Amino acid sequence: MAVSHLSEDEQTLIEVLREIALEKVAPRAAEIDHSAEFPWDMKELLAQQDILAMPFPTEYGGIGASELAILMAIEELSRHCATTALILCVQQLGSIPILLAGTEEQKRKYLPPLAGGEWLAAYGLTESASGSDAAAMQTVAVRIGDTYILNGSKRFITNGGLAQVNSVFAMTDREKGTHGISAFIVEKDFPGFSVGRVEDKMGIKGSQTAELIFTDCEVPAENLLGREGDGFKIAMMTLDRTRPGIAAQALGIAQGALDLAVSYSKQRIQFGRPIADNEGIQFMLADMVTKIEAARLLVYNVAELIDRGEKNFSKYSAMAKTFASDVAMEVTNDTIQIMGGYGYMKEYPAERMLRDAKITQIYEGTNQIQRLVVARDLLK
């Protein structure tokens, strides 16, 4: 296994999580994918085991786990069910804006129920016409007295409609471009907040992806995160911080696929011997495991940087996400190839893994945007 700096308690937690993932999560994965329903039982399981509490500091009801432990938890869950792992990823994604920019009151109010898993979090940045280009955002917020009035909509929001706490980004001053974006904590039951279409997706099917609609939505001014105009910075800092989680999800999916490819190729007999005896298959497996190990090193490396308190890890976060998600696509694709007809059938998990892997190249910043981040740092 790759280098790791886990504490003894965290090591034990990951070992227990490995058992839970195998015994409780794995048997649900296919059904979650088929039914495309949010797995509340998995959410409960993660809450009960303090897994959802991992990204939160102890003073807010969390367990203050290291970034490495969080990533390893996401990896272990993703090996069996990427949708279940995403519950942890998004709990972190939706909460980091509050952790980074929230006041003490905001943290005290919102973080404990999120750490306890009673509430889910969501992160609302993307819009139909504003993906990589955040400045094209159409959602606006206008302050009237002690209230901001939000109008517009957010698209492709994970946990949309399920999350009690939504970190939402809106324009308070269009003239200023990205510097005119502000961040708000929007509760599900604020007047004027509603949920639009729920998307039908290629993968991570049990995760609910929905449109958030703001129609004169009233957000108390005390729910502004940071100051007006801080929104873009908060959004980007959050994604830098959570992208390693997506990298870990991709890594876990790839590892799950490799596990399957290895076990299948040892069992599948053709021409009187296991296909694993053929060099053609062995070379594929060797390349798959090597790529996975390289991805793992990048993922654990960025965890190390974060846990050490380094500030400039953006490039490493981008590298880990890009590389691990590309590896996830390659490895799941090769797993299907090794499994032949069986790999292509919905009865087996390989094709689900490929569908789940695809999103990791897209969300929390496309891999093309990640490459820009890396290149800009290189050429500066």
Added chain:
Amino acid sequence: MKIYVCIKQIPDPNTVVSQLDPNTKRLVRSGVSLVLDPGDEVTIAAAINLRDTMGNSEVTAVSMGPASAQEAMRRALAMGVDRAILVTDPALAGSDTLGTARVLAAVLKRENADLILCSTESTDGYTGMVPGGIAEFLGLPQLTFAREVKIEGQKAVVKRVTPTGYLIVESPVPAVVSIASGSFEAIYPTMKGIMGAKKKPFTQLSLADLGIDPSQVGEAGARERVLTIGKVAARAAGQVLKDEGDAAQAIADFLQRYQLL
């Protein structure tokens, strides 16, 4: 109520293929990964459920074993057990079920246990003799194959699994209850449980602490002699039924014969 659970650390049944040492005729326990017996996890769950339903109760895990058994006990503590007692002593090596029962009974007597839960059998040796031995040493009633355990006043009431159904049986407490495998949902340690486990009371006792003479336990005190060990005969091929209109009946008869219907 003071509830006690007797637990054991064993070679991991999920990863280790049990090996017997032809010279000592004992199970090889070195160089293999050791875990808390999965059967004991179920028994611990039974104890914790009972504690939480009754309130004002405490669960203590008791084990006899080498120092490495501490790890299995930490797992029990992380699962929610309140405290742990491990008896460890070089003179205990080679103990048979009699010696084990003698040692565990000595701890339980000292502790004035109200209720003692054991798994029906361990997942390594499978002798199933220790619970009975403890009850005998303590002069307590023993309730076996329990799927459910309740305390009603001064009585333990147990739903006992039989080959054809259930029996409800009861006895006064203190009593020894052995839990049928798979009767309770496993409890996985939570992170808070793992972190808290280190702060819970953990007692280590030696034979001297218990006032047991080393000649009564270990190799010296063993009354059990393993005469021979051998390989299990290879399994014969299964029976293949050809359906000529009577297969359903044949399958039903087969299942009936093994009391599966």
